[in-house]
Every structure is written in structure tokens, then in C-alpha cells.
Amino acid sequence: MTLVIGLISGTSVDGIDAALVDISGTDLDIKIELVAGATYPYPADLRERILAVCAGAAISMAQLAELDDAIACTFAQAAQNIQIGHENPTLIGSHGQTVYHKPPSQPITPIGYSLQLGRGESIANQTGITTVSNFRVADIAAGGHGAPLVPRIDAALLSHPQEARCIQNIGGIGNVAYIPVRRDNWLEKIRAWDTGPGNSLLDLAVEHLTNGTKTYDENGSWAASGTPCSPLVEHWLSQDYFYLPPPKSTGRELFGVDYLHQCLQDAQAYQLSPADLLATLTELTVASIVHSYRTFLPQMPQRVLLCGGGSRNLYLKRRLQVLLEPVPVVTTDEVGLSADFKEAIAFAVLAYWRFMGTPGNLPTATGARQEVLLGQIHSPLVVSA
Ligand SMILES: Nc1ncnc2c1ncn2[C@@H]1O[C@H](COP(=O)(O)OP(=O)(O)OP(=O)(O)O)[C@@H](O)[C@H]1O
Ligand SMILES: CC(=O)N[C@H]1[C@@H]2OC[C@@H](O2)[C@@H](O)[C@@H]1O[C@H](C)C(=O)O
Incomplete structure (x- = not known):
């Protein structure tokens, strides 16, 4: 069994759903056990800033960088909280926060665009745990929508x-x-x-x-x-x-x-x-x-x-x-599968599959040309004890 944390904040922007999951198997044969699940609401001001950007507010590059890091900090905190009282997890799968999503549209923009903030390298460094993030880009590069991935x-x-x-x-x-x-x-x-x-x-x-x-x-x-x-x-x-x-x-x-x-x-x-x-x-x-x-x-x-x-x-x-x-x-x-934490569980599984070398997308769901490995791997500079 491998202990993995899954993190996501969805389009409601209400807060971060975190799941601590024990996973075994390699592909569609996986077995999971939800060890812990919790939702950590965003601080009100951060939620407002995210919603404003989602609604099309213009921000500077400096503000974008600051927002990205503030989201990463909140995600890292959620990862640290969910593991209290449990063994050290091996891996984090972090979806991040979607702030923009543009599906592909033939023939003008055959490649879509989907932006999730809360960069994985920051989460990896703050938690000391290898973190997989940016799950949607590989599917999009293969001509898919990058969604839905679950x-x-x-x-x-x-x-x-x-x-x-x-x-x-x-x-x-x-x-x-x-x-x-x-x-x-x-x-x-x-x-x-x-x-x-x-x-x-x-x-x-x-x-x-x-x-x-x-x-x-x-x-x-x-x-x-x-x-x-x-x-x-x-x-x-x-x-x-x-x-x-x-x-x-x-x-x-x-x-x-x-x-x-x-x-x-x-x-x-x-x-x-x-x-x-x-x-x-x-x-x-x-x-x-x-x-x-x-x-x-x-x-x-x-x-x-x-x-x-x-x-x-x-x-x-x-x-x-x-x-x-x-x-x-x-x-x-x-x-037998938590309705509240299924999406967070899914991103723990996607991170696990990334390491197993198992594709995470379904071309019939996303429209991608082929199955691909999803997620970019970020190793921490200092590993947690
Ligand atoms: N007890 C409840 N009664 C009614 N609605 C509820 C209740 N609890 C949660 N919700 C609704 O569910 C929303 C949050 O749902 P959820 O966390 O699944 O969304 P999300 O993951 O952010 O979105 P997505 O799946 O689109 O990414 C809340 O904004 C609220 O509208
Ligand atoms: C771009 C993006 O964040 N899309 C979300 C959103 O929220 C629900 C729906 O739209 C789904 O397609 C997707 O999330 C889930 C986790 C998915 O990829 O399956």
C-alpha cells in the first residue's frame, strides 16, 4: 500500500478538499482506502481574489505570481494538516485551482488551454513530499479538453x-x-x-x-x-x-x-x-x-x-x-466511495498512476488522440523526515 495525499479546489472555489488515501494495484485494478478527508476553506480575501480572476479581472504578472504562491501555500498547509496523526505520505497529487479553462475549438484553436494555480514545486518544497501537479496539460497537448479526468x-x-x-x-x-x-x-x-x-x-x-x-x-x-x-x-x-x-x-x-x-x-x-x-x-x-x-x-x-x-x-x-x-x-x-472526497481521492490516484507509468486520461472522455501519462513531478529540495 502507498499513502498518498490528493488535493483539489474545484470551480466552486469554496476551499481545498484533501484526502489521505492508501492505494494498491497498478491500473484499473487499484484498491483504495480513505484514511482521512477534510475540507479547508480558503481565507475570505483569497477566495475573493480567485473569483475575481475567474470572472475575468485583469491582474499584473506580479499579482499573478503572488496569487499562485498564496494558493500553493494554502494547498501545502492543507497537506500538512491532513497528515497529522498519520504515517508520512509518499506522494502528493495536487490539482490546484482552475482560474481559466478554454476547450479546444476546431479549426481555429485546435489546442485548448487550462490554467491551474498553486504550483507543485512550491508545495513539494513546503511539505518535503514529492508532488505531482499540472495534470491537464498532457491531455490538452494530445488534442484533448484536459477534462474531465476523473x-x-x-x-x-x-x-x-x-x-x-x-x-x-x-x-x-x-x-x-x-x-x-x-x-x-x-x-x-x-x-x-x-x-x-x-x-x-x-x-x-x-x-x-x-x-x-x-x-x-x-x-x-x-x-x-x-x-x-x-x-x-x-x-x-x-x-x-x-x-x-x-x-x-x-x-x-x-x-x-x-x-x-x-x-x-x-x-x-x-x-x-x-x-x-x-x-x-x-x-x-x-x-x-x-x-x-x-x-x-x-x-x-x-x-x-x-x-x-x-x-x-x-x-x-x-x-x-x-x-x-x-x-x-x-x-x-x-x-462505499465518499461523495465529498471523490475528486480529492481521484488526484491522489492520478499521482500514484503517474509513478506506476499508468495513463490517467480516457480519450473517449477528453477527446485526446491517445492515452497519456498525466502530471508533472516535483521533488522537494529537502525531503521530510
Ligand atoms: N448541504 C448542502 N446543501 C446544498 N448545497 C451544498 C451543500 N453542501 C455543499 N453544497 C454545494 O456544493 C458546492 C461545493 O461543491 P464541490 O466542493 O463538489 O464543488 P467543486 O469541487 O468546487 O466544483 P467542481 O466539481 O466543479 O470542480 C457548494 O458551493 C454548494 O453550492
Ligand atoms: C478545468 C476544470 O477544472 N474542470 C473541472 C470542472 O469541475 C467539474 C468539471 O468542470 C470537470 O471537468 C473538471 O473537474 C474534474 C475534477 C475532472 O477533471 O474530472
């Missing part, structure tokens, strides 16, 4: 001999991995893509409606007290992204502040209450997920396994269950 880990940990499953992450952005029954050439039949907004628009709307006193709708209770406005959901669903065939990826560049402002403008004609607005935005997330399954999957799955913070939104989960009827919708916790 589907290969989903395939390893959540495939089933008799059941075709959709693993649906609902973070800031939503993404799905369709994992067919594990037999014959099942790996080639996996499909995955970013479904569109997860919680990003909901969180922004809650901040807007509460003048920044709240950052999300806990358990979806506020939205649950409203009613979705169907014509508005239909209108929003006509957005080009929902009709783009996979492989496809997106981010806050599309489903961010400007998008919410457009939604608020569209909603004016319907005079929605705050609760109705949240119910309608929740319905957009749910309907875009279901629409994408019905449009792009070879067949509907036998079960949907939810993960990410949105799986705690009970209203969202209930609406998803209603629209997917009769397909059961449960969380990955119910099949």
Missing part, C-alpha cells in the same frame, strides 16, 4: 459487472461519466462530459439575493419553497452548449457571473420570487443533466451515483430523481 478513476472504482452506471458530479460545474457493464471492451464504451452548470449559478444567485451574507442554499431548502418556471428553463436549455456533442468541457467562463446576470434579466418578465428563481436555476441544472443523458448516451443507465457538494442539495436530488424516473438516484457514499 472518469478513469470512476471506471476503476465504480464500474459494476451487471450494472451500467452514470457517475454524476455536481460541483460548481456538473460532469458525468457513463460506465457500461464491466465486460468485453467496456473501457472503450465509456462516455463522459461536462453537463453544464452544477451549483455555480445557484451559489451566485444566493450571494446576490442575500447581499453576500450566504454563499449557498443549504440542502436546497430555499429553492424547495419555490416553483420552477418551465418556460424559462426551456428557454435557457436552448443554449448552444447543451447541444454540443461530447467530448465537451466548460467552466465559470461560460456558466459564471455574466450568465447569471442574463438569467436575472430573463427572469424579470416572469416576476419570480427569490425562491422561484432558485427553484428555476436548480431546474436548469437538473434538466441540463437529464437532457444530456437522453441526447448523448447510447442507453439510459441502470443507476445514477451522485457526488460533489450538489449531492447534499436535497431539493436538487429529488428533482433529478423525478426527471430520471424509474432510474434510481443515490450517492456514491451508498456504494
Whole structure:
């Protein structure tokens, strides 16, 4: 067994998810045990600076360097905290913080661009632990989107001999991995893509409606007290992204502040209450997920396994269950994999695979020409005792 730390802050920019994971095996045969998992919220001012950059604020190179190092320090601190009381880990896999993501677009920009801050060499030096980072660039160089990367880990940990499953992450952005029954050439039949907004628009709307006193709708209770406005959901669903065939990826560049402002403008004609607005935005997330399954999957799955913070939104989960009827919708916790820490676990596994010489991407998920090794390795100047 190898003890590895996985670190990620996702598109919600709420904080760093850290997982301490014991891993064995080499490829899709891996076994994992989650030894510890914790979320370390960003300091409020750092979160604000990151969100501003994600929303397109211009900063100087000096400010960019300073932001990169501040994020690396916060990640290194998270790594140091998660290992307290445990044996020394061998490796850290750090996704970092995405601040910009541009999918490839033929024929003008055939190579995409994805920028994660929190440089691995700084984390390695602060922790004394070899750190793998910059996981997306090799896939992008191979013509892929560099996202989603978690589907290969989903395939390893959540495939089933008799059941075709959709693993649906609902973070800031939503993404799905369709994992067919594990037999014959099942790996080639996996499909995955970013479904569109997860919680990003909901969180922004809650901040807007509460003048920044709240950052999300806990358990979806506020939205649950409203009613979705169907014509508005239909209108929003006509957005080009929902009709783009996979492989496809997106981010806050599309489903961010400007998008919410457009939604608020569209909603004016319907005079929605705050609760109705949240119910309608929740319905957009749910309907875009279901629409994408019905449009792009070879067949509907036998079960949907939810993960990410949105799986705690009970209203969202209930609406998803209603629209997917009769397909059961449960969380990955119910099949033994933490819904809160699956992404952090995934980056621990990707770092481990990097050392095993095992590719981390799935070309059917990212659109890359081939499987490639993911991540750049940074050795510390001074190794931890
Ligand atoms: N109890 C809860 N009720 C409702 N929503 C919740 C709850 N807990 C978390 N969330 C939502 O989940 C979000 C965080 O989810 P998560 O950490 O999975 O996102 P992320 O990893 O940043 O995003 P991504 O997967 O797109 O990179 C919060 O911003 C909030 O909207
Ligand atoms: C560029 C980027 O950070 N993309 C994230 C984002 O958050 C969810 C979705 O969009 C997914 O494609 C990806 O993250 C997960 C960890 C992935 O690569 O599988």
C-alpha cells in the first residue's frame, strides 16, 4: 500500500478538499482506502481574489505570481494538516485551482488551454513530499479538453459487472461519466462530459439575493419553497452548449457571473420570487443533466451515483430523481466511495498512476488522440523526515 495525499479546489472555489488515501494495484485494478478527508476553506480575501480572476479581472504578472504562491501555500498547509496523526505520505497529487479553462475549438484553436494555480514545486518544497501537479496539460497537448479526468478513476472504482452506471458530479460545474457493464471492451464504451452548470449559478444567485451574507442554499431548502418556471428553463436549455456533442468541457467562463446576470434579466418578465428563481436555476441544472443523458448516451443507465457538494442539495436530488424516473438516484457514499472526497481521492490516484507509468486520461472522455501519462513531478529540495 502507498499513502498518498490528493488535493483539489474545484470551480466552486469554496476551499481545498484533501484526502489521505492508501492505494494498491497498478491500473484499473487499484484498491483504495480513505484514511482521512477534510475540507479547508480558503481565507475570505483569497477566495475573493480567485473569483475575481475567474470572472475575468485583469491582474499584473506580479499579482499573478503572488496569487499562485498564496494558493500553493494554502494547498501545502492543507497537506500538512491532513497528515497529522498519520504515517508520512509518499506522494502528493495536487490539482490546484482552475482560474481559466478554454476547450479546444476546431479549426481555429485546435489546442485548448487550462490554467491551474498553486504550483507543485512550491508545495513539494513546503511539505518535503514529492508532488505531482499540472495534470491537464498532457491531455490538452494530445488534442484533448484536459477534462474531465476523473472518469478513469470512476471506471476503476465504480464500474459494476451487471450494472451500467452514470457517475454524476455536481460541483460548481456538473460532469458525468457513463460506465457500461464491466465486460468485453467496456473501457472503450465509456462516455463522459461536462453537463453544464452544477451549483455555480445557484451559489451566485444566493450571494446576490442575500447581499453576500450566504454563499449557498443549504440542502436546497430555499429553492424547495419555490416553483420552477418551465418556460424559462426551456428557454435557457436552448443554449448552444447543451447541444454540443461530447467530448465537451466548460467552466465559470461560460456558466459564471455574466450568465447569471442574463438569467436575472430573463427572469424579470416572469416576476419570480427569490425562491422561484432558485427553484428555476436548480431546474436548469437538473434538466441540463437529464437532457444530456437522453441526447448523448447510447442507453439510459441502470443507476445514477451522485457526488460533489450538489449531492447534499436535497431539493436538487429529488428533482433529478423525478426527471430520471424509474432510474434510481443515490450517492456514491451508498456504494462505499465518499461523495465529498471523490475528486480529492481521484488526484491522489492520478499521482500514484503517474509513478506506476499508468495513463490517467480516457480519450473517449477528453477527446485526446491517445492515452497519456498525466502530471508533472516535483521533488522537494529537502525531503521530510
Ligand atoms: N448541504 C448542502 N446543501 C446544498 N448545497 C451544498 C451543500 N453542501 C455543499 N453544497 C454545494 O456544493 C458546492 C461545493 O461543491 P464541490 O466542493 O463538489 O464543488 P467543486 O469541487 O468546487 O466544483 P467542481 O466539481 O466543479 O470542480 C457548494 O458551493 C454548494 O453550492
Ligand atoms: C478545468 C476544470 O477544472 N474542470 C473541472 C470542472 O469541475 C467539474 C468539471 O468542470 C470537470 O471537468 C473538471 O473537474 C474534474 C475534477 C475532472 O477533471 O474530472
